Amino acid sequence: MILPIYQVDAFSAKRFAGNPAAIVPLTAWISDEVLLQIAQENNLAETAYFVADASGTADFHLRWFTPGGEIDLCGHATLATAYLLRNYLGFTKDEIVFSTQQAGVLRVYAKGDLFELDFPPFELNAIPAPEGLAAILGVSESSIENVYLGRDMVVVVHDESEVYAASPHMDKLMNLSGTGLLLTAAGKDFDVVSRCFYPKMRVNEDPVTGSAHSHLVPLWTKQLGKDTIVCHQASERGGTLYCRMVQGRVLMAGAAVLYMHGTIYV
Numbered sequence: 001m002i003l004p005i006y007q008v009d010a011f012s013a014k015r016f017a018g019n020p021a022a023i024v025p026l027t028a029w030i031s032d033e034v035l036l037q038i039a040q041e042n043n044l045a046e047t048a049y050f051v052a053d054a055s056g057t058a059d060f061h062l063r064w065f066t067p068g069g070e071i072d073l074c075g076h077a078t079l080a081t082a083y084l085l086r087n088y089l090g091f092t093k094d095e096i097v098f099s100t101q102q103a104g105v106l107r108v109y110a111k112g113d114l115f116e117l118d119f120p121p122f123e124l125n126a127i128p129a130p131e132g133l134a135a136i137l138g139v140s141e142s143s144i145e146n147v148y149l150g151r152d153m154v155v156v157v158h159d160e161s162e163v164y165a166a167s168p169h170m171d172k173l174m175n176l177s178g179t180g181l182l183l184t185a186a187g188k189d190f191d192v193v194s195r196c197f198y199p200k201m202r203v204n205e206d207p208v209t210g211s212a213h214s215h216l217v218p219l220w221t222k223q224l225g226k227d228t229i230v231c232h233q234a235s236e237r238g239g240t241l242y243c244r245m246v247q248g249r250v251l252m253a254g255a256a257v258l259y260m261h262g263t264i265y266v
Contacts, residue, residue, distance in 0.1 A: 001030070001266040006088070007044075008080035011208040011239035011254035013113065018239040019208035020259065021077035022047040023084050032070070034266055039065035041264075045203045048077035050098070058099035059091070062106070068201040071179075072102035072151070075117055075210010075252065076239075082108035082115045083256035114242070116253035117210060121218045121245075122150035129155075130176055137183060138167035150215050152196075153178035160185040160193045164234055170199040182212050184220075190240070191229035192220045208239030210252055217243045217250045 005024050012018025022042045026049055039047040044067075050060040062081060064074035078098065085091035096108045107118040127149045134141040137155065143162045148154040153176055157163060163185050173181055180198035187193040194216055196209040206212075213231060221227055221244075228244040231252075242253040 003264050003266060005262050005264045006084050006258065007260040008083055008256050009259055010076035010080040010083070010256045011210070011233070011241055012237075013255040013257060015257050015259055017237050018254070018256070019046075019076040019206065019237070020044050021080040023077070023081050024049050024264070025089065026051045030266075035063070035065050036069065038264065038266065040067045043067055045198075045206050046071070046074050046077040048074070048081050050081055053099050055099065058097040058105055059093075060085075060096070060098050062098040062100055066198070066201040066203055068203070071201065071211075073100075073119070073211040073214065075119065075213065076208055078106060078108060078117055079115050079210065079254055080256055082110070084258070086110050086115075088258065088261075111253065113255055114253040115256065116251055119210070119214050119250045119252065121248065121250050122152075122215045124148040124150045124154060124215060124219060127177075132172075136169050136172045136176070137181075138169070139165070139183075148215075148219070149177055151178065152180040152182050152212060152215055154182045154184065154215050154219065156219075157183065157185045160187050160234075163193050163195055166195060168197055170197070170204050173197055173199050180206070180209075180212070182209075182215060184216055186220075186224070187232060190232040191224060192216060192231045193234045194231065195234050205235055207235040207237040208233045208241070208254075210241070213241055213243055213252050214250045217245060217252065221245045
């Protein structure tokens with residue numbers, strides 16, 4: 001089997017920044033085992049696959065795989081797929097509608113050089129800080145203000161310097177609740193800064209995580225008292241998300257750029 005493959009840097013207007021995603025267009029679904037093997041071979045945070053949606057409810061059916069398995073929601077690979085469809089695969093509509101297995105129908109809007117994702121929010125519940133959390137994250141004990149649990153664990157610290165300086169113990173993060181851990185604070189140059197860790201999915205630190213902002217945007221728009229915020233994910237590669245809450249939905253926009261186009265043999 002011969003398949004095309006593309007690699008796109010998402011949430012960045014320049015290459016070698018943002019979050020790289022592989023995209024494999026398919027004419028029909030192949031086995032989940034092979035989808036996972038391709039994702040493991042790519043060894044990126046995410047590999048996205050899509051086929052034309054025959055149900056009439058969407059333009060395409062979309063799935064995402066990390067090296068550790070299929071995931072329920074992924075922002076950067078959705079943005080990357082929309083960018084690829086609009087700029088290289090001949091899709092001309094400004095609205096791209098994706099059906100997904102667990103996140104329902106997702107819409108992406110082409111807005112000039114940006115693509116805006118329309119995502120569902122994750123519900124967050126306040127929880128006590130797990131024992132030894134500060135040491136696990138490599139932050140000061142007094143810096144932790146609040147801890148929440150949704151799909152991921154969200155840890156709010158009092159200053160962005162703690163986010164930048166954190167040095168988590170990945171083996172110990174594996175024992176915490178949630179798919180991943182999001183470390184976040186109010187920012188100075190940006191409204192919000194964060195770093196996101198997913199060792200359970202074989203992604204120690206994800207460069208820029210759209211689905212994480214389905215946790216962070218509802219939280220921070222409420223705390224900051226405004227509906228529109230600019231978020232920066234402070235990984236080594238870094239990325240910027242232009243976010244807003246609209247009628248209970250999380251909208252996040254970012255740029256993307258093509259890095260690679262090739263062929264894979266399965």
